[in-house]
Amino acid sequence: MIDESVLPxxxxxxxxxxxxxxxxxxxxDWSTSTRxxxxxxxxxxxxxxxxxxxxxxxxxxxxxxxPIDAEGQPLTVYGNDRVHxxxxxxxxxxxxxxxxTPAELHHYEIRLKTVEG
Numbered sequence: 001m002i003d004e005s006v007l008p009x010x011x012x013x014x015x016x017x018x019x020x021x022x023x024x025x026x027x028x029d030w031s032t033s034t035r036x037x038x039x040x041x042x043x044x045x046x047x048x049x050x051x052x053x054x055x056x057x058x059x060x061x062x063x064x065x066x067p068i069d070a071e072g073q074p075l076t077v078y079g080n081d082r083v084h085x086x087x088x089x090x091x092x093x094x095x096x097x098x099x100x101t102p103a104e105l106h107h108y109e110i111r112l113k114t115v116e117g
Contacts, residue, residue: 001066002107007039010070011063011085013077028080035084038075040065042085042112061090061112067098067105077108090114 017032041064063083069075083090090112097109 001068002041002064004039004066007041007065009040009042009085011038011040011042011065011083012036013038013069013075014082014084015078016080016082033082036073036075037070038065039070040085057116059114060093061114063090063108063110063112065108065110067108075108077110083110083112088114 012035014030014033014035017029017034018026019029019032021027042061044059044061046060065075065077067075077092077096079092079095081092083092091114093111093113097111099106099109
């Protein structure tokens with residue numbers, strides 16, 4: 001695992017709840033989501049503007065974290081999760097990348113996206 005002294009950012013990983021719609025299908029339900037605090041490293045990798053149809057600011061970020069939450073409980077991050085940090089709201093881009101040592105899961109490398117405007 002990464003030494004927590006180099007993971008200075010406390011983020012929240014939000015996992016959606018699931019509910020059944022009127023047709024019997026299971027769908028994502030953000031009103032019943034759960035959040036877990038995680039010590040992490042967060043950095044912005046790229047930024048751009050989309051001025052074609054609107055004035056949008058698009059940022060791609062990288063989050064590194066251990067496979068445990070701030071309380072030491074096992075953590076799994078999914079591609080449909082959201083991350084919150086210092087008033088910013090991110091979507092996880094694709095499946096998180098687990099990084100392994102020969103013996104175990106070492107940490108996660110998670111690509112994030114934020115769009116404003």
